[in-house]
Amino acid sequence: MYTLGIDIGSTTSKCVILKDGEYVYAKGLAVGGLGTQGPEIALNTIWNESGLTKSDIARTIVTGYGRNRFEGGDGEVSELTCHALGGRFVFEDLRTVIDIGGQDAKVITLSESGKMSNFVMNDKCAAGTGRFLDVMAGILCVDINDFEKYAEKSKSPASISSTCTVFAESEVISQLANGVEMPDLIAGICDSVATRVASLARRAGVRETVCMSGGVARNGAVRKAMEKELGVRIEFDPLAQYFGAIGAALYAHRQLTR
Amino acid sequence: MAEEVKKAPRPVDPNSAKYKLGKIAGDAYANAIEAKKAGKPVAWVSSNFPVEIPETLGLYTVYPENQAAGIAARGAGERMCNVAEADGYSNDICAYARISLAYAKLKECPEQDVAMPDVLLCCNNICNCMIKWYENLSQELGIPMIMLDIPFNPDYEPSRAIIDYVGAQFWDAVHKLEALFGIKWDDEKFKAVTEASCRSSRAWLEATAQAKYTPSPFNGFDLLNHMAVMVTARGKEEAGEAMETLLKEYKENHENGTSTFRAEEKYRVMFEGIACWPYLRATSRGLKDRGINMVTTIYADAFGFDYSSFDEMIAAYCSVPNAINLEKSRDKRIKLCKDNNVEGLLVHTNRSCKLWSGFMPEMSRQIGEACDIPVASFDGDQADPRNFSEAQYDTRVQGLMEIMESNKEA
Numbered sequence: 001m002y003t004l005g006i007d008i009g010s011t012t013s014k015c016v017i018l019k020d021g022e023y024v025y026a027k028g029l030a031v032g033g034l035g036t037q038g039p040e041i042a043l044n045t046i047w048n049e050s051g052l053t054k055s056d057i058a059r060t061i062v063t064g065y066g067r068n069r070f071e072g073g074d075g076e077v078s079e080l081t082c083h084a085l086g087g088r089f090v091f092e093d094l095r096t097v098i099d100i101g102g103q104d105a106k107v108i109t110l111s112e113s114g115k116m117s118n119f120v121m122n123d124k125c126a127a128g129t130g131r132f133l134d135v136m137a138g139i140l141c142v143d144i145n146d147f148e149k150y151a152e153k154s155k156s157p158a159s160i161s162s163t164c165t166v167f168a169e170s171e172v173i174s175q176l177a178n179g180v181e182m183p184d185l186i187a188g189i190c191d192s193v194a195t196r197v198a199s200l201a202r203r204a205g206v207r208e209t210v211c212m213s214g215g216v217a218r219n220g221a222v223r224k225a226m227e228k229e230l231g232v233r234i235e236f237d238p239l240a241q242y243f244g245a246i247g248a249a250l251y252a253h254r255q256l257t258r
Numbered sequence: 259m260a261e262e263v264k265k266a267p268r269p270v271d272p273n274s275a276k277y278k279l280g281k282i283a284g285d286a287y288a289n290a291i292e293a294k295k296a297g298k299p300v301a302w303v304s305s306n307f308p309v310e311i312p313e314t315l316g317l318y319t320v321y322p323e324n325q326a327a328g329i330a331a332r333g334a335g336e337r338m339c340n341v342a343e344a345d346g347y348s349n350d351i352c353a354y355a356r357i358s359l360a361y362a363k364l365k366e367c368p369e370q371d372v373a374m375p376d377v378l379l380c381c382n383n384i385c386n387c388m389i390k391w392y393e394n395l396s397q398e399l400g401i402p403m404i405m406l407d408i409p410f411n412p413d414y415e416p417s418r419a420i421i422d423y424v425g426a427q428f429w430d431a432v433h434k435l436e437a438l439f440g441i442k443w444d445d446e447k448f449k450a451v452t453e454a455s456c457r458s459s460r461a462w463l464e465a466t467a468q469a470k471y472t473p474s475p476f477n478g479f480d481l482l483n484h485m486a487v488m489v490t491a492r493g494k495e496e497a498g499e500a501m502e503t504l505l506k507e508y509k510e511n512h513e514n515g516t517s518t519f520r521a522e523e524k525y526r527v528m529f530e531g532i533a534c535w536p537y538l539r540a541t542s543r544g545l546k547d548r549g550i551n552m553v554t555t556i557y558a559d560a561f562g563f564d565y566s567s568f569d570e571m572i573a574a575y576c577s578v579p580n581a582i583n584l585e586k587s588r589d590k591r592i593k594l595c596k597d598n599n600v601e602g603l604l605v606h607t608n609r610s611c612k613l614w615s616g617f618m619p620e621m622s623r624q625i626g627e628a629c630d631i632p633v634a635s636f637d638g639d640q641a642d643p644r645n646f647s648e649a650q651y652d653t654r655v656q657g658l659m660e661i662m663e664s665n666k667e668a
């Protein structure tokens with residue numbers, strides 16, 4: 001039995017087909033979230049990759065900010081539940097998920113049995129989210145995927161004291177003008193995101209095993225900064241960005257087999 | 259194009275609590291406007307100032323917080339905030355204050371016009387922003403301000419010293435008003451007012467306590483509207499009568515298995531904070547569509563001014579939500595959660611109300627732990643519509659619901 005999970009976020013769309021709720025049969029990701037062609041492109045990717053068609057899918061669950069507006073799903077579930085389910089699918093002892101997405105950051109706690117027990121999310125401010133990193137990458141003209149490489153070379157991370165994205169932007173520009181080295185600047189930016197999100201994590205209560213999900217999870221510099229900040233190991237899996245979609249597909253499977 | 263046919267609003271039964279409460283709230287505004295025209299004194303009063311004073315002295319009253327809530331609910335919050343901001347008031351200031359200061363300048367706002375004041379009655383038992391707001395009104399309008407200072411109480415109960423301090427100010431305010439307007443305090447009238455206030459409070463407390471039944475005989479959003487009468491008119495005879503009608507209706511609803519919550523009640527939550535007036539419909543729909551009934555709020559307790567002596571009355575004014583310490587605030591809420599079988603807590607992180615929202619993260623954590631319920635919070639504002647995102651609200655409410663759902667399954 002195939003189930004489909006679609007995660008329509010603010011900046012990307014992800015789709016996952018699970019076979020028998022056991023393994024990832026196909027996955028697709030497209031830039032562009034709610035209100036763009038993103039969901040369609042991601043879906044086309046998985047149809048092409050899997051050779052399956054819509055009629056092969058037993059149930060489709062949609063999650064993410066675009067979940068309410070997407071037509072063609074059999075139901076919708078919040079990304080909170082989906083990240084918890086998806087994370088637990090990959091890490092079986094998972095108790096804490098730190099998800100940094102395009103426009104929000106959330107820390108989800110799971111009970112021993114794997115149920116979501118609570119969550120804490122960022123306030124309306126973009127600091128501590130993927131958007132903050134995107135804006136900084138833009139100013140520095142550095143590909144965000146290279147952040148880790150740069151940060152590794154840092155000897156003394158710059159201090160970015162503004163939490164406001166707009167203020168931080170001018171702070172970074174003036175540090176650049178003052179000759180602060182790129183690696184130190186990038187390490188400082190990653191530290192700033194990590195401290196913001198770590199305080200959310202402390203509020204939620206950190207229990208191991210901890211993992212990161214969402215697009216920013218791929219950024220090793222942020223992950224490492226967060227490990228240092230929280231004093232725990234933070235697991236990472238290349239599927240991290242798909243946890244929401246995996247969770248949705250798993251939810252669909254559970255609904256059918258319960 | 260076919261003309262849109264607007265449905266006529268359903269007539270409200272004049273014997274219903276809704277009608278009676280709506281009339282009391284509406285009459286208070288209209289009577290003050292008439293009184294002003296007739297040259298009688300009008301006071302603008304902060305919400306937890308002892309109503310016993312203006313009511314006994316026969317002063318007509320307007321409650322600017324209530325007015326601002328009405329303006330915001332009718333969609334004019336941003337327009338009024340912009341007026342205040344253009345005059346230099348920071349948008350970090352409470353939006354009720356900004357709206358009120360804008361009104362003092364414009365002296366009109368069709369969304370909720372009020373009579374202009376001759377005196378300002380200010381009490382800081384809810385916050386200190388109130389003092390500066392009223393001082394500015396006093397300066398701008400050139401009218402006196404009478405201040406009743408009730409400091410934040412770090413202890414669990416108000417001390418003898420605090421009660422004496424506030425009690426003395428109570429009489430000082432009375433004497434000042436007597437001198438200002440040539441009016442006289444009447445002990446008999448005071449007795450009648452206190453009786454009416456206690457009668458309204460008892461009925462309110464009992465009505466809101468009907469949420470102990472599952473399903474609750476009412477939708478908690480009702481309380482946010484009905485509470486206006488508790489704020490502005492609890493010392494009036496007719497308020498007691500209307501509150502008793504409300505209680506009777508809720509009891510009947512319970513007996514008949516009906517409710518003003520027009521959906522199947524699947525989950526019961528406590529709502530924390532002032533309503534998000536500009537998005538009242540969106541916030542209430544986000545709950546109702548998921549079968550979540552907001553069965554209680556701290557308002558259920560906050561306006562229960564039931565006392566049997568002068569000192570107890572003063573103690574009650576020293577014990578309003580924002581004047582008491584975290585432990586007492588928490589315990590009151592834990593009691594409400596337990597009495598009403600609450601399964602989740604939804605916290606409005608209200609950008610306007612720093613004091614209230616400031617101690618909420620820690621307080622809600624403690625409540626969540628003590629009652630073993632999940633807690634979710636969302637950003638918003640009681641009156642400035644620029645601080646709310648419906649998508650964000652929706653995700654958090656849904657997350658809260660999903661935890662409550664899985665708790666039920668477990």
Ligand code: SF4
Binds near residue numbers: 355386580610
């Ligand atoms: S800051 Fe809070 S307590 Fe003070 S007036 Fe505004 S809403 Fe009321």
